[in-house]
Amino acid sequence: MKEFWTSMAFLMGVFAFFQSILHAVFPPELRFAVLKLFHRVFLCFSTYCYFDITEIDGVNTNELYHAVQLYLSRSASVAASRLSLSRGLNSSAFTFGLTSNDCLVDTFCGATATWEHVVTQRQSQTFSWRPLPGEKRSFTLRIKKKDKPLILPAYLDHIMETATDLRRRNQDRLLYTNSRGGSIESRVVPWESVPFKHPSTFDTLAMDSSRKELIMADLKDFAEGKAFYEKTGRAWKRGYLLYGPPGTGKSSMIAAMANYLGYDVYDLELTEVHTNSELRKLLMKTTPKSIIVIEDIDCSINLTNRSSKKLASPYDLRPTGGCGAEDVHAAAKTMTLSGLLNFTDGLWSCCGSERIFVFTTNHVEELDSALLRSGRMDMHILMSYCSFPALKILMKNYLGLEDGELGGDTQENCGLLRELEEVIDDAEITPADVSEILIKNRRREKREAMAELLEALKARAEKRKKERGGSSATARKKSLDDEMEEEEEQEKRALESPKESGEEMDGCNGKEEKREED
Ligand SMILES: Nc1ncnc2c1ncn2[C@@H]1O[C@H](COP(=O)(O)OP(=O)(O)OP(=O)(O)O)[C@@H](O)[C@H]1O
Ligand SMILES: [Mg+2]
Structure with a gap:
């Protein structure tokens, strides 16, 4: 320096x-x-070379200037004695910056780079169509000439990447929605956003820890897999299908994923999308590092339209029978499953990168096999009724039980925990219902709350047993009734028209004979 x-x-x-x-x-x-x-x-x-990075490049804002400013703000906070402080729009973090004519030294790949922030007064007679700031600001980068081929342009790429990352981290993450009513085609901005502040994390998510770790590792691999996706020629995207009964944590899982990766969330309301082209427009307006969610996919779109007899092939909107143009036009004006698959899987899925698609459903059995086939949704995750490990997480979250208390170390808890473990599977209760019971009892003493939960689970298990017993008895009775009805029907037919029945037999035989002749 x-x-x-x-x-x-x-x-x-x-x-x-x-x-x-x-x-x-x-x-x-x-x-x-x-x-x-x-x-x-x-x-x-001179042994040095200099690069000026001005704030305004001609009439345009120079992206690199702002990237450098953000990049240097990382080290400015510790290295400089006088700093400028700022807080951006939609940001909850403060950013440090170099004040005018301050210097900072950075290193990259063993080379030293010296940055100076140069601020001068702009000449008042300068004419511009756009109002320009009174000061002319720029960064001057000084590096040794011998280092130039070594670090450029890699250093600048590194600065841009770091700045993008910092900007994303500093900014509040956003939850976007397309459900605003009206046609998407007519909107300038198809998505509307609000700050995303969902508190669900993988720590609070009630689920077996081994499955949780598997999902977290998969997400991490994805987020760090840029080189892998490039090498294998795959689009940098991943699909998850979350299925299971209501209240088992599908939406909570999506929020946990977004919080874990620091991604924005696009909540795509398919019922608001009327055509495939609207869907494409929405996709094109999403940003990288985001999760695109389609909740209750089975209710959002007529998923049987792929197999509609009118269509020649699932991906082909041309009708098989005759008429043509009108039907093609009509089909193009609707949203189809093939349009959706193109959105997630086809060529259109590649516009933009690092995106995760999450579909949720309560009825996986009703989904078209095209959505389920391997490679389409990379991971199918069953969100099921509350298991004992999941129950322990909920008790920890809501009642503040410590690991020691949940491990059964305490003598009194030991018996309660064992009983809870015995009854939880039979109760077939969702984490949402368990949460409700725990919320109601959260002010009580821990043991009392646990005892209350146990009572509720026992009552639920009893009810389930009756339902199962009832339903199997009903099923048994129904099949007996059916059998009797069938027998009665046969007897009736035999008594009323013996001839007819003989004809049927004959008819059959006749057919057999004919086949033999042939
Ligand atoms: N696995 C879970 N872990 C923690 N909390 C959960 C879990 N499942 C449900 N809950 C609680 O229940 C509430 C409802 O859960 P959530 O909305 O995630 O369920 P869902 O599976 O998306 O339901 P739906 O199918 O009706 O959309 C959440 O706010 C959360 O408090
Ligand atoms: Mg949900």
Whole structure:
């Protein structure tokens, strides 16, 4: 740093000296040419090279300037003694910045880079169609000439990437929705957003820890897998299908995924999308590092339209029978499953990268096999009734039970826990219902709350047993009734029209004979 300032001071001194001589002796044009020449000669002999990154490039804002500003703010917070502080729109974090004419040294791949923030007054007579700030701001990067091929442009790429990452981290994550009513085609901005503040995390999610870890590892691999996806020629995206009864944590899982990766969430309301082209428009307006969610996919779209007899093939909207144009036109005006699959899986899925698609459903059996086939949704995750490990997480969350207390270390808890473990599977209760019971009892003493939960689970298990017993008895009775009805029917047919029955037999035989003849 000291070396930098010494050379700058020396340079300024030489400049001032020459300028005063030139001013006295030469006319302005010649003076300018000589100064330019002097500058060139100086740069030729210098071991450094300089890069100016101005805030405004012509009339456009220079993205690199803002990226450098953000990038340097990382180290500015510790390295500088006077800093500028700012907080951006939609951001909950403060950003440090270099004040005017301050310097900072950075290293990259073993090379030293010195940054100076240069602020000068803009000349008032400068004409521009756009109002320009009163100050001219730029960063000057100084690196050794020998380092130039080594670190450029990799250093600048690194700065851009780091800045994008920082910007994302500093900004509040957003939850986007397309359900605003009206046609998407007519909107300038098809998505509307609000800050995403869902508190669900993988810690609070009630689920077996081994499955949770598997999902977290999968998400991490995905987020860090840029090189892998490039190498294998795959679009950088991943699909998850979450299925299970209502209240088992599908939406909570999506929020936990978003919080874990720090991604935005796009909640796609398919019933608001009327055509495949609207769907494409929505996709094109999503940002990378986001989760695109379609909840209750079975209720959102007529998923049987792939197998509709009118269509020649699932991906082909041309009708098989005759008429053509009108039907094609009508089909193009609707949203189809093939349109949706193209959105997630086809060529359109590649516009933008690092995106996760999550579909949820309560009725996986009703989904078209095209949605379930391997490779389409990379992971199918069953969100099921509350298991004992999941119950322990909920008790920890709501009652504040410690790991020791949940491990059965406490003598009194031991019996209660064992009973809870015995009854939980038979109760077939969702984590949402368990949460409700625990919320009601959260102010009580832990043991009392657990005892209350046990009672509720026992009652639920009893009810389930009766339902099962009832339903199997009903099923048994129904099949007996059916059998009796069938027998009665046969007897009736035999008594009423013996001839007919004989004909049927004959008919059969006749057929047999005919086949033999053939
Ligand atoms: N696995 C879980 N872990 C923690 N909390 C859960 C879990 N499942 C449900 N809950 C609680 O129940 C509430 C409802 O859960 P959630 O909305 O995630 O269920 P869902 O499966 O999406 O239901 P639906 O199918 O009706 O959309 C949540 O707010 C959460 O408090
Ligand atoms: Mg849900």
